[in-house]
Amino acid sequence: xxxxxxxxxxxxxxxxxxxxxxxxxxxxxxxxxxxxxxxxxxxxxxxxxxxxxxxxxxxxxxxxxxxxxxxxxxxxxxxxxxxxxxxxxxxxxxxxxxxxxxxxxxxxxxxxxxxxxxxxxxxxxxxxxxxxxxxxxxxxxxxxxxxxxxxxxxxxxxxxxxxxxxxxxxxxxxxxxxxxxxxx
Numbered sequence: 498x499x500x501x502x503x504x505x506x507x508x509x510x511x512x513x514x515x516x517x518x519x520x521x522x523x524x525x526x527x528x529x530x531x532x533x534x535x536x537x538x539x540x541x542x543x544x545x546x547x548x549x550x551x552x553x554x555x556x557x558x559x560x561x562x563x564x565x566x567x568x569x570x571x572x573x574x575x576x577x578x579x580x581x582x583x584x585x586x587x588x589x590x591x592x593x594x595x596x597x598x599x600x601x602x603x604x605x606x607x608x609x610x611x612x613x614x615x616x617x618x619x620x621x622x623x624x625x626x627x628x629x630x631x632x633x634x635x636x637x638x639x640x641x642x643x644x645x646x647x648x649x650x651x652x653x654x655x656x657x658x659x660x661x662x663x664x665x666x667x668x669x670x671x672x673x674x675x676x677x678x679x680x681x
Contacts, residue, residue: 498580502572505559505628507652510550511568512628513558513579519589520553524630526646527551535591538582545574552629552647553589559628559647609636611671616643620663624649631663639675641667655679 501514525536528550533539538558539551547566552559560575562568613633624631629649634642643663649655656679664677 498584500576500579502576503628505648505652506654507561507627507629507648507650509564509651510559510561510628510648511572511575512648513560513575514556515558515579515583516556517583518556519558520555524555524632524646525553525590526630526650528650536589537587537591538579538589541578541582542575545571545578547571548575550647550650552650554625554628554630554647557625557628561648561651608671608673609633612636612641612667612674615667615670616663619666624658634680636674639673641674641677642680643677644680 499516501516503512503514505512525539527533527536527539527543530540530543533543533551536551536553539553542548542551542558542560547563548560548571549563550561552561558579562571616631616633620631627648629645629647629652631649632644632646634644636642643659645652645655649658659677659679664674667674667677
């Protein structure tokens, strides 16, 4: 098994590409070791000294490190944990967690549906290439609230991405949008 690594715009994260499907549907974000209970792979990665976050995309794994750790020391352990997990044939997520994916909160109104469509088709594929994800949270009084995950969470350029990129694009296509904000 050959696992590629890619740098991301966030210096605290690395993107690992195992060459196979990681999440067949959706994404999974583990901002802490406590949140990793539903994933044997995330638990294994949090067992490595210095790992502070794990994110699973369709075909990649983004690992976030503590600020004082060195990737040169951590990278072999992360690669080993990923390789061992896949070669052992263990599941990425536990079966009980399959239904835990975010479900739609009923029917969206037309504006929210437009915003989600633009995010899904124009924004999410681009940020996935950088090892992250941006998920719609809510739309209230002209403000779109988005949750940043993976390498996007805590990235120094995420504010510029939100304001210069996503906000401008949404305001262009959806006149009701006046601002975009990140939620923690």
